[in-house]
Amino acid sequence: MEKIGVIGAGSFGTALSQTISNNVKNVFLYSRRKEICETIIKSGYNSEYYPNTKLNKNIIPTNNLKDLKNCSAIFICVPSAGFRKILKKLKEIGVNNEVILVTTAKGIEYPSLNTMGNIIKEYFDIEYVALSGPNFASEIMLDLASICNIASKNLKNSIKIKNVLKTDKFKIEIIDDVIGLEFCGVIKNINAIAYGICEGMEINENARYAILNRGFNDTKNIILNIGGLKSTVDKYCGFGDIVLTSTSKESRNHTLGMLYGQRIIVDEKSSGIVFEGKNSIKAIKAVCDKYKINSVIVDFVYDVIIKKNLPKLAFKELWNKL
Numbered sequence: 001m002e003k004i005g006v007i008g009a010g011s012f013g014t015a016l017s018q019t020i021s022n023n024v025k026n027v028f029l030y031s032r033r034k035e036i037c038e039t040i041i042k043s044g045y046n047s048e049y050y051p052n053t054k055l056n057k058n059i060i061p062t063n064n065l066k067d068l069k070n071c072s073a074i075f076i077c078v079p080s081a082g083f084r085k086i087l088k089k090l091k092e093i094g095v096n097n098e099v100i101l102v103t104t105a106k107g108i109e110y111p112s113l114n115t116m117g118n119i120i121k122e123y124f125d126i127e128y129v130a131l132s133g134p135n136f137a138s139e140i141m142l143d144l145a146s147i148c149n150i151a152s153k154n155l156k157n158s159i160k161i162k163n164v165l166k167t168d169k170f171k172i173e174i175i176d177d178v179i180g181l182e183f184c185g186v187i188k189n190i191n192a193i194a195y196g197i198c199e200g201m202e203i204n205e206n207a208r209y210a211i212l213n214r215g216f217n218d219t220k221n222i223i224l225n226i227g228g229l230k231s232t233v234d235k236y237c238g239f240g241d242i243v244l245t246s247t248s249k250e251s252r253n254h255t256l257g258m259l260y261g262q263r264i265i266v267d268e269k270s271s272g273i274v275f276e277g278k279n280s281i282k283a284i285k286a287v288c289d290k291y292k293i294n295s296v297i298v299d300f301v302y303d304v305i306i307k308k309n310l311p312k313l314a315f316k317e318l319w320n321k322l
């Protein structure tokens, strides 16, 4: 593939562009904000996200989505809340049905409960590829050893995307459970918030890991009930991502949980800090209700974050259910 597009010049889109640029002639990196393109053109740096790492020369920043029209594959690296807007625009500019679209967003649309893949299917009759794994963008940008899973109903598309992404350091494992992979990326945020709440409340470590273990099993049960494979939760996009996001101080959702555990409520509008996991809680709770799935971890997080119950009482209730 000669020409690849990446939409979203944030942490993950920029890091993926850098990786992909090792394998293809040109990477068109679309930024909604013109000033990011201008800075990259002028200095070679996406200074807002990576002030210390120069972008490879074959990464071409653009503020015009039409520049991505003839790309063989397009990676969509915007948060799930902006995903549908991007699909509408891609349709408007007339992206062809041969393009391979890759979703990297870890979220579910609420209240429709569409996965990002379902949204792609509404606009394009193609077999998309979904990507998920225990991948902090900053580590990918620094070319540190990482692995992710990708899945598609069309194996040929997965193989093409693997070849675009893989380097000596960045390994790609193809799996065949698209829905399971997409849901792992969302439910891990709920596990991370649950673990963070417990840490914020200074719950002892034995209990915290018991909660994490229960969250892992609840994740398997949810994925099985929505039509995925339990074994997907054992993969990098499952176990690896759940543990990384739950226990690392770098994780936004772990931080969100910690703050609620300490009874500090974050005003996302005024702070500008967006926690994708927070939007996912309502969606996953609705999925559990729809499929009549019982998840004590989802209920715990829902009670604390959405119903604003006292973490101490919510934890007591959770513990009684284990």
Ligand SMILES: NC(=O)c1ccc[n+]([C@@H]2O[C@H](COP(=O)([O-])OP(=O)(O)OC[C@H]3O[C@@H](n4cnc5c(N)ncnc54)[C@H](O)[C@@H]3O)[C@@H](O)[C@H]2O)c1
Pocket (backbone or CB within 6 Å): 007, 008, 009, 010, 011, 012, 013, 031, 032, 033, 077, 078, 079, 080, 082, 083, 085, 086, 104, 105, 106, 107, 131, 132, 133, 134, 135, 136, 137, 148, 276
């Ligand atoms: N698959 C993985 O392993 C993995 C790893 C990290 C992040 N992610 C996912 O990638 C997505 C992006 O995460 P991030 O960490 O890069 O976030 P970020 O906030 O650093 O960057 C997101 C970028 O998208 C842009 N954006 C938002 N809405 C847009 C729209 N409608 N049109 C154009 N641009 C828009 C923002 O301006 C920003 O530059 C999230 O869904 C996240 O969960 C996936």
